[in-house]
Amino acid sequence: MTPQTRILIIGGGIAGLSVASELCRRRRTGMGLTLVEAEPRLAHHTSSRSAQHLSPGYGPPAVRELTRLTVAQLRDGLPGASGPVVWPAPTVVIGSDDQLAAETTFTSEQIDRARVLELCPELAGVPDRALQGGLFEDDAVRTDAPAILEWHRSQAAEAGTRILTDSPVRSASYDDGVWTVLAGDHRLNAEIVINAAGAWADKVAGLFGASTLGLQPLRRTAAVVELERPLEPGHPVVVTADGGWYYRADPEGAMISTGEAEPEEPCDSVPHPGQIEALVDELNSTTDLRITGVKRAWTGQRTTAPDGVPVCGFDPRVPGFLWLAGQSGYGFQTSTALARAAADCLLDGCIGAWCSPETTEALSPARF
Ligand SMILES: Cc1cc2nc3c(=O)[nH]c(=O)nc-3n(C[C@H](O)[C@H](O)[C@H](O)COP(=O)(O)OP(=O)(O)OC[C@H]3O[C@@H](n4cnc5c(N)ncnc54)[C@H](O)[C@@H]3O)c2cc1C
Structure with a gap:
């Protein structure tokens, strides 16, 4: 069976959109990438409801490391964006x-x-x-969450990512290295599925036969x-x-x-x-x-997640099923680094050396 889509991202919040744009940046093309969102509009749920505050001193050690990296990149600005997306907020x-x-x-x-x-x-x-x-x-910052979401969406869309709203994933089956997924009116095939379904991530995992993580x-x-x-x-x-x-x-x-x-x-x-x-x-x-x-x-x-640390990596038992979930109150402040970690897992097989071994281990779904 030939997959129409190599990678299917489930969830159109900050997690799904940021990994879509990161994959496009690394591949320079969105060909083979589809993002499905259950709601009629992107970022309808938690990603449109945050306090838009990024605090490098907030959260467990793994979160703080991911936040420092994310804030440093956001301070540099988003390429092509019309202005800054972070401002000091002690x-x-x-x-x-x-x-x-x-x-x-x-x-x-x-x-x-x-x-x-x-x-x-x-x-x-x-x-x-x-x-x-x-x-x-004194190094915390305020951000513009809608601008960041829109930047990721446009980066992904311009590179050819198919973005399907009103398309809740309802069922999935696996055969010969390919997932067949029913999402709204669409029947999609993919080698790799990224679970970025926010509050529904454990429910989505159940559809793919993965164990729930207690999110x-x-x-x-x-x-x-x-x-x-x-x-x-x-x-x-x-x-x-x-x-x-x-x-x-x-x-x-x-x-x-x-x-x-x-x-x-x-x-x-x-x-x-x-x-x-x-x-x-x-x-x-x-x-x-x-x-x-x-x-x-x-x-x-x-x-x-039960230990308060996000989950990023391939499921240890279910083929081609990558978790990007459990961001708790840190979804924006860790977004750039987590998207990079997820893309590393997918493209390189593991998170790169830019991330400490402790954080790489802390993020792994295999820890449960
Ligand atoms: C009041 C509040 C304040 C916050 N303040 C901050 C802050 O200051 N800084 C910070 O970093 N974070 C903050 N957060 C946390 C941050 O908003 C979240 O960590 C982040 O938005 C989570 O993003 P997500 O993409 O994982 O989830 P979501 O934005 O919820 O996206 C998941 C998407 O998956 C879709 N989905 C679910 N099931 C399916 C399915 N079966 N098929 C297709 N699509 C599906 C959903 O419809 C949803 O759109 C705050 C949160 C709240 C509630």
């Missing part, structure tokens, strides 16, 4: 001394309460027990709110060490988030009634942010 994590000492998610410079209040005067009313000091990270979608809600007084340009992103909330400046006021990580089935997640209003009340009573209204709110699913 970050302050606040909490009690005990919380900050136990903090393992963020690695940054320790600062005292007085310094936190110099950087973020609106926190002066937060009681001492909740703000004894902070962790300060768990965790809901998180955010909103853009109006402020009585705008935050100063360059105002730090503020995050509570207990994960209670975070906020950052936004051109329309501020972006705030409830910071929750609540398990949920894969779905088109929406905010719980009253959830954002409760956070607005809390922020207005504990800080001097002075929120005057909610412009829009949304919920997305951060999908996490």
Whole structure:
């Protein structure tokens, strides 16, 4: 059987689009590459719902390494893009001394309460027990997620990648080295399938006869709110060490988030009634942010592997089935490096020496 498509990517979020453009860059052609997306539009799910913050000190060690590489490349700019896609966005994590000492998610410079209040005067009313000091990270950046998604899409499309929306993968069978996949109205053949299905990655794996990895979608809600007084340009992103909330400046006021990580089935997640209003009340009573209204709110699913590290590599038991999933809250900040790692696996058989052996091992689906 001759495959029409050598490589089939399942999922049109940041994971699927970035690996499509990376493969096109390396091959200089998208011939033989198809991307299928279940929804009528690309990036409908988590990739259109992020906080657009890239923090090199945030996450487990493998994530931090992938983030450093991704941020360095994004700082250099995207070839042919009309302008920069990252801007400085220093970050302050606040909490009690005990919380900050136990903090393992963020690695940054320790600062005292007085310094936190110099950087973020609106926190002066937060009681001492909740703000004894902070962790300060000055190399974090804000990004333009829609611009990055569109850049990857256009790179892939211009190189000839077939992009099929409204095409949910429903079944798959394997014969003589070729997958036959039914996706929407399409019957597609491929030698290699890349599972970039976000919250649905374990369900997609089941269709291909792969063992599920225990990937768990965790809901998180955010909103853009109006402020009585705008935050100063360059105002730090503020995050509570207990994960209670975070906020950052936004051109329309501020972006705030409830910071929750609540398990949920894969779905088109929406905010719980009253959830954002409760956070607005809390922020207005504990800080001097002075929120005057909610412009829009949304919920997305951060999908996490049991050990919190993304999964990138060929399935150890199922032929031609490559995982690119479990990006959790790091999907944009690791995107360039993870796309490169996935393309290495596919084109070279393993992740290149640009990535440390520890991170290569940490990403492997064989670890489960
Ligand atoms: C509130 C919030 C804030 C966040 N903030 C940040 C941040 O500041 N920085 C950061 O780096 N990350 C952040 N993230 C995480 C980031 O958004 C995700 O890690 C990333 O978007 C995941 O991308 P993805 O492509 O894996 O998933 P998705 O964007 O969900 O894409 C997967 C796609 O696969 C499709 N699909 C599923 N099943 C099938 C099927 N059977 N057939 C065809 N297609 C299928 C889906 O429709 C979906 O479009 C945040 C997430 C949330 C919710």
